[in-house]
Amino acid sequence: MRLSRAFLPTLKETPAEAQIASHRLMLRAGMVRQTSAGIYAWLPAGLRVLQKVGQIVREEQDRAGAQEILMPTIQNADLWRQSGRYEDYGEEMLRIKDRNQREMLFGPTNEEMVTDLFKDYAKSYRDLPRNLYHIQWKFRDERRPRFGVMRGREFLMKDAYSFDVNPEAAQHSYRQMFLAYLRTFARMGLKAIPMRADTGPIGGNLSHEFIILAETGESQVFVSQDLLDLDPLADTPDFAGDLAPHVDRWTQHYAATEEMHDEAAWSALAEGKRVSARGIEVGHIFYFGTKYSASMGLTVQGADGKPITPEMGSYGIGVSRLVGAIIEASHDEAGIIWPDAVAPFAAAILNLKAGDATCDALCEQLYAALGAEAVYDDRDARPGQKFAEADLCGYPWQAIIGPRGAANGRVELKRRATGERLDLSREDAIARIKRA
CATH class of the missing domain: 3.30.930.10 (Bira Bifunctional Protein; Domain 2)
Incomplete structure (x- = not known):
């Protein structure tokens, strides 16, 4: 799912009726x-x-x-x-x-x-x-x-x-x-x-x-x-x-x-x-x-x-x-911190510079490899907003793609539950997400 086309009406503020x-x-x-x-x-x-x-x-x-x-x-x-x-x-x-x-x-x-x-x-x-x-x-x-x-x-x-x-x-x-x-x-x-x-x-x-x-x-x-x-x-x-x-x-x-x-x-x-x-x-x-x-x-x-x-x-x-x-x-x-088995998507692909040819290409490769279990944040939005929404929605993995890493074919992989960060090749990042 590409977030630029998704029906995902997130809210910044907590609704008054929500007690728990x-x-x-x-x-x-x-x-x-x-x-x-x-x-x-x-x-x-x-x-x-x-x-x-x-x-x-x-x-x-x-x-x-x-x-x-x-x-x-x-x-x-x-x-x-x-x-x-x-x-x-x-x-x-x-x-x-x-x-x-x-x-x-x-x-x-x-x-x-x-x-x-x-x-x-x-x-x-x-x-x-x-x-x-x-x-x-x-x-x-x-x-x-x-x-x-x-x-x-x-x-x-x-x-x-x-x-x-x-x-x-x-x-x-x-x-x-x-x-x-x-x-x-x-x-x-x-x-x-x-x-x-x-x-x-x-x-x-x-x-x-x-x-x-x-x-x-x-x-x-x-x-x-x-x-x-x-x-x-x-x-x-x-x-x-x-x-x-x-x-x-x-x-x-x-x-x-x-x-x-x-x-x-x-x-x-x-x-x-x-x-x-x-x-x-x-x-x-x-x-x-x-x-x-x-x-x-x-x-x-x-x-x-x-x-x-x-x-x-x-x-x-x-x-x-x-x-x-x-x-x-x-x-x-x-x-949210979703367990792997019930998460809406296994991973969020966060493109930190949408429009950059190298970032876009690496993100598209990850998105194609992960298929229906990936949500691709391809929006023209600030990195901070993308990080915050990925944490809010609780996807088990965040695949973070920035210009420097993309130039070297590297993916920063963040585990939502623990905060652990891994610097991996594209192939290793895909394998790690799928293994979970």
């Missing part, structure tokens, strides 16, 4: 614009990050054996009456009527719809297990939408739903998702901490939230340092066999949100092991047994010919929320 770092920086970096309270348009740079986050989520769901579908955003209210949740869900649900006065709703989640879909397919225990997921826009009418995409009313979510023949198999599916979530967040440069959680309106008696630590987190969390020291990518099972030891490795250590905090258990930890911090929820998984399958009449024939009510779980990741959470966990005074 991610909201402030997403607006200033031209990633999103608010269209109404809690609802945002995603602009080209922001959409690239959103798509990269979604792709990592998709790859890890596929790796764990889930199958992607896409369900409608508008749901029939009768489905929610079957499960008993239509009146219970509260004012967050946007209830609407079509032209024939049929009661509909803009889905905040999909337990009812996926159960109804699966009921038409599953007839035998041989049709289990199955895990179905989709990545879809949802709406919850927050009373006080705030913090940008962190607590908006419209949001992009990955939700998956598992169907199993008995509780033991259902717990295996739950563990598959537990481990897939650890890998998902780690690939985005995040350390997400699994914590036992309240099941809320989803239901059931087994649930974990995945929390990342950030000063602007919305809740207080308490966690053992031993848990923070674990490496999610060091434990990568093939999702077959007994997964309990892999999950136990993470759940044996103390970790709790404020609502689930046990002061006695916390006090039993050595003082040097206690970490109390603010946290942001980025994922939530549930095992709720037959709550929805029973209420909605989902049964299959068992091996003995008798009917079985499948055991279910659901597993959510806030894809759009993750974009804000990553920024909350990775920024400085100058702007």
